[in-house]
Amino acid sequence: DQQVKQNSPSLSVQEGRISILNCDYTNSMFDYFLWYKKYPAEGPTFLISISSIKDKNEDGRFTVFLNKSAKHLSLHIVPSQPGDSAVYFCAAKRSQGAQKLVFGQGTRLTINP
């Protein structure tokens, strides 16, 4: 049972345009959400997070939106740059679950010059 789903395995965006990566979750107990970025042959690195008490969190070019009623979150990257090409993982956790993260399958983002 996949509790966190990223239904788009890949996404291709032109440099300078907006990249939108989507993530859905099924467990209503999740109350903290994160996005990780992963380059080939490296470990995932933390990008941005959002608590369930918010619906938006912004950090530079990256914004995460949370729609609790739809159990959906999205990551917006504006403007997209070639260095943003990577695999992006959505992850979720519960306050009661220590640091146990549940990850989505990942979306490979390619930024074209």
Added chain:
Amino acid sequence: NAGVTQTPKFQVLKTGQSMTLQCAQDMNHEYMSWYRQDPGMGLRLIHYSVGAGITDQGEVPNGYNVSRSTTEDFPLRLLSAAPSQTSVYFCASSYTGRTDTQYFGPGTRLTVL
């Protein structure tokens, strides 16, 4: 600060062999965990530890053992390797607060023949 280190980077085993994947962190993090990454599956939690002497199972613990004798080290043991354990393994560490970020190591790519 070296962060989270993992050894080896690559390993090839034959079915039935045993081995230990090493993980160490120098950030004095209480929480450490092991994930495996498989194509189309995202990262799945194998085992985790909230402090020295305390370990617990994650989502996919079968075939793996862990121990946590020190804060710094969290080795993962494969008792009798199987081809289904071919994967990329990531170790991560963090403080235990709800919003504390997990830091990942560079990964170990394991192939079981």
